[in-house]
Amino acid sequence: MKIALLGIGTVGSGVREQLSACADIEVRRVLVRREIPELGSLATRAIDDILGDARIDAVVEVMGGEHPALEYVLRALRAGKDVVTANKLMLSEHLEELLEAARAGGARLKIDASVGGGIPYLFNLARAARTGGMQSLFGIVNGTTNLILDTMQVEGADFADVLAQAQRAGYAEADPSADIDGGDARAKLCVAAAVGLGAILRPADVDVAGIRTIALGDVRLFQQMRRVCRLLVRADRLDGDHLAACVEPTLVLPGDLEAAVHRNDNLIGYVERSAGLQYFFGQGAGKSPTAFNVVMGLRDLIDGAIDPLGAPLRRAEVDNSHLVRRYYVRTSAPLGVQAERIGEVGGAPAYLTEPLSADGMHAHARDLRKADPQLFFAGVRA
Amino acid sequence: MKIALLGIGTVGSGVREQLSACADIEVRRVLVRREIPELGSLATRAIDDILGDARIDAVVEVMGGEHPALEYVLRALRAGKDVVTANKLMLSEHLEELLEAARAGGARLKIDASVGGGIPYLFNLARAARTGGMQSLFGIVNGTTNLILDTMQVEGADFADVLAQAQRAGYAEADPSADIDGGDARAKLCVAAAVGLGAILRPADVDVAGIRTIALGDVRLFQQMRRVCRLLVRADRLDGDHLAACVEPTLVLPGDLEAAVHRNDNLIGYVERSAGLQYFFGQGAGKSPTAFNVVMGLRDLIDGAIDPLGAPLRRAEVDNSHLVRRYYVRTSAPLGVQAERIGEVGGAPAYLTEPLSADGMHAHARDLRKADPQLFFAGVRA
Numbered sequence: 001m002k003i004a005l006l007g008i009g010t011v012g013s014g015v016r017e018q019l020s021a022c023a024d025i026e027v028r029r030v031l032v033r034r035e036i037p038e039l040g041s042l043a044t045r046a047i048d049d050i051l052g053d054a055r056i057d058a059v060v061e062v063m064g065g066e067h068p069a070l071e072y073v074l075r076a077l078r079a080g081k082d083v084v085t086a087n088k089l090m091l092s093e094h095l096e097e098l099l100e101a102a103r104a105g106g107a108r109l110k111i112d113a114s115v116g117g118g119i120p121y122l123f124n125l126a127r128a129a130r131t132g133g134m135q136s137l138f139g140i141v142n143g144t145t146n147l148i149l150d151t152m153q154v155e156g157a158d159f160a161d162v163l164a165q166a167q168r169a170g171y172a173e174a175d176p177s178a179d180i181d182g183g184d185a186r187a188k189l190c191v192a193a194a195v196g197l198g199a200i201l202r203p204a205d206v207d208v209a210g211i212r213t214i215a216l217g218d219v220r221l222f223q224q225m226r227r228v229c230r231l232l233v234r235a236d237r238l239d240g241d242h243l244a245a246c247v248e249p250t251l252v253l254p255g256d257l258e259a260a261v262h263r264n265d266n267l268i269g270y271v272e273r274s275a276g277l278q279y280f281f282g283q284g285a286g287k288s289p290t291a292f293n294v295v296m297g298l299r300d301l302i303d304g305a306i307d308p309l310g311a312p313l314r315r316a317e318v319d320n321s322h323l324v325r326r327y328y329v330r331t332s333a334p335l336g337v338q339a340e341r342i343g344e345v346g347g348a349p350a351y352l353t354e355p356l357s358a359d360g361m362h363a364h365a366r367d368l369r370k371a372d373p374q375l376f377f378a379g380v381r382a
Numbered sequence: 383m384k385i386a387l388l389g390i391g392t393v394g395s396g397v398r399e400q401l402s403a404c405a406d407i408e409v410r411r412v413l414v415r416r417e418i419p420e421l422g423s424l425a426t427r428a429i430d431d432i433l434g435d436a437r438i439d440a441v442v443e444v445m446g447g448e449h450p451a452l453e454y455v456l457r458a459l460r461a462g463k464d465v466v467t468a469n470k471l472m473l474s475e476h477l478e479e480l481l482e483a484a485r486a487g488g489a490r491l492k493i494d495a496s497v498g499g500g501i502p503y504l505f506n507l508a509r510a511a512r513t514g515g516m517q518s519l520f521g522i523v524n525g526t527t528n529l530i531l532d533t534m535q536v537e538g539a540d541f542a543d544v545l546a547q548a549q550r551a552g553y554a555e556a557d558p559s560a561d562i563d564g565g566d567a568r569a570k571l572c573v574a575a576a577v578g579l580g581a582i583l584r585p586a587d588v589d590v591a592g593i594r595t596i597a598l599g600d601v602r603l604f605q606q607m608r609r610v611c612r613l614l615v616r617a618d619r620l621d622g623d624h625l626a627a628c629v630e631p632t633l634v635l636p637g638d639l640e641a642a643v644h645r646n647d648n649l650i651g652y653v654e655r656s657a658g659l660q661y662f663f664g665q666g667a668g669k670s671p672t673a674f675n676v677v678m679g680l681r682d683l684i685d686g687a688i689d690p691l692g693a694p695l696r697r698a699e700v701d702n703s704h705l706v707r708r709y710y711v712r713t714s715a716p717l718g719v720q721a722e723r724i725g726e727v728g729g730a731p732a733y734l735t736e737p738l739s740a741d742g743m744h745a746h747a748r749d750l751r752k753a754d755p756q757l758f759f760a761g762v763r764a
Binding site: 014018021022118119120123124127128130131132255256257259260261262269272274275276277278279280281282283286288289291292293295296299300303304305306 | 396400403404500501502505506509510512513514637638639641642643644651654656657658659660661662663664665668670671673674675677678681682685686687688
């Protein structure tokens with residue numbers, strides 16, 4: 001198989017290194033934004049050199065970002081070239097259009113590397129969904145926030161210090177918003193919901209809370225409560241047209257599997273009617289694991305393996321009125337819901353609310369944040 | 383696809399139930415040992431009614447045991463019928479012969495359900511091994527012993543009581559030897575080593591220690607040591623002809639993933655050169671999960687998915703001289719190796735040894751057991 005790489009950053013160079021050991025996959029062109037002398041004649045800055053080359057069977061999109069990745073991938077698919085991509089942002093926003101282009105061009109789209117780094121999550125989700133019994137998806141899908149939460153707890157460090165340290169070590173972006181506000185996790189949840197539940201969600205419909213405002217004092221209260229905080233995603237099949245879907249910090253029990261997920265590791269699972277609860281654990285990002293998942297996608301093209309996007313998709317509405325739990329809320333604003341006061345963090349009271357629905361809590365938090373932008377809240381697992 | 387079931391016990395009836403919802407897989411015959419009136423004309427006691435029926439494409443072997451399952455499966459494969467089996471004992475002892483029969487008959491052998499109940503472990507092991515970078519396999523593969531170890535710790539109960547309770551609840555066999563002496567775990571390790579590392583091991587060569595002699599006093603000492611006991615398997619690629627391979631109780635840290643595996647759940651993993659550490663968690667036994675994995679094997683036959691036994695196999699020798707760690711040993715016999723005395727259980731001293739190789743420790747334990755059949759030992763994770 002002859003392929004082209006669109007992008008040669010961290011993941012792209014990992015893919016190129018790993019393919020150097022594969023006799024049956026040849027990298028023929030690499031799309032670059034600026035000259036990279038050591039690539040020699042492999043490099044091109046013109047996408048048409050790749051899309052117009054009939055000898056190139058498949059394109060690996062590892063440039064990231066929404067544009068122009070979307071336009072390049074659409075053109076590649078319409079031209080009949082298979083595409084392997086790790087681009088969760090593009091996939092979460094444009095999946096229907098991408099699948100339509102793949103159908104039109106008779107091409108295949110392999111997306112396993114877009115969720116969970118090196119974890120074969122989407123592939124297994126698709127494989128297990130073949131008998132129609134997939135019920136729920138959930139887990140820790142963002143390594144940066146897990147690293148921050150775990151380090152705050154283990155080392156008793158402040159959010160800002162841990163974030164700065166993660167940025168220096170390359171575990172967090174210069175602009176960390178997509179990670180710490182939950183947008184990255186939401187994009188992955190939307191991709192997983194498509195693969196596992198056959199549901200196209202509008203990312204903007206998913207209730208999202210991140211960890212930007214968490215304080216060390218909150219973490220100390222969680223320890224007193226014998227709880228561990230993790231940023232969790234969740235989607236549940238309700239009926240044909242409705243899904244529960246949310247992203248929020250959640251206080252789990254110390255003996256729960258999620259509490260044993262340290263550093264930037266990921267743990268992603270599902271419940272299938274017959275198989276029951278299944279979890280997949282691994283490094284959810286990083287050059288080698290993500291590149292490995294891209295290479296698995298290329299191997300799957302060669303082997304004709306199960307297609308994570310083979311099942312029909314339909315649009316779904318989010319309904320979080322049935323996701324009911326207690327919430328930890330720390331805010332200096334008047335809370336306005338029934339709750340027990342359990343402590344104080346930096347002068348602001350911390351509460352444990354009566355059971356609330358996720359949509360109710362997220363809507364209420366949006367209001368409260370107008371008075372208290374430093375509000376933090378987390379679901380409490382029963 | 384038209385299939386026959388060999389056996390209609392717990393897993394077999396689960397497969398039949400799950401297939402009732404699959405329009406494209408029809409159960410045409412069921413091999414039974416005694417009359418089962420409600421099966422009507424589906425039932426036969428004659429294997430030739432199945433193997434001689436050219437309309438039957440595939441055979442699901444869920445009778446268990448070594449014989450006559452082996453003879454039936456060999457004949458089915460040689461007759462060109464695909465086989466899906468959950469029989470780890472047959473596979474661990476006769477894999478070469480089975481693969482030779484499959485080659486001779488042009489048939490496929492799907493074995494995913496033989497390890498890990500509903501966990502898609504073998505399938506993923508094979509998929510990830512395609513680029514030749516699989517290094518190690520390990521985990522908790524026996525649900526019965528995990529249930530016993532977890533219950534002893536959580537409830538402070540005696541081994542004999544927990545075992546009796548597990549037997550009454552159907553989680554342990556009337557003769558629990560295969561579980562509590564580690565033989566079941568060893569068979570699964572051998573099957574996984576073939577799939578992941580391409581190595582045929584002689585099960586008898588693998589060092590095995592079980593939990594038959596563990597006492598509540600041992601578990602209390604582990605708690606004082608801030609450790610949790612789990613029965614772990616492990617195989618590491620050394621060079622082309624050698625593998626480290628052993629089964630032994632291991633004292634892990636409370637924050638380790640294994641410590642968060644409760645009741646009869648399983649957690650099985652691997653390390654691949656690029657993907658790094660990956661774990662798979664789920665219910666490792668039981669009617670519905672195991673039957674689900676059998677159904678996945680049938681779906682894989684239809685979909686032409688990756689074959690866990692597609693890669694070439696070679697025989698390998700076990701070399702456990704490089705697996706070095708401290709051991710917890712509790713014995714009334716003179717220990718005879720450098721060790722620190724750390725407590726006493728039922729009048730017998732408990733020790734923490736200097737680092738020892740696994741083959742050295744297991745050989746020494748075989749000697750010590752002549753004087754003290756109640757000896758218990760466990761590796762200590764550093």
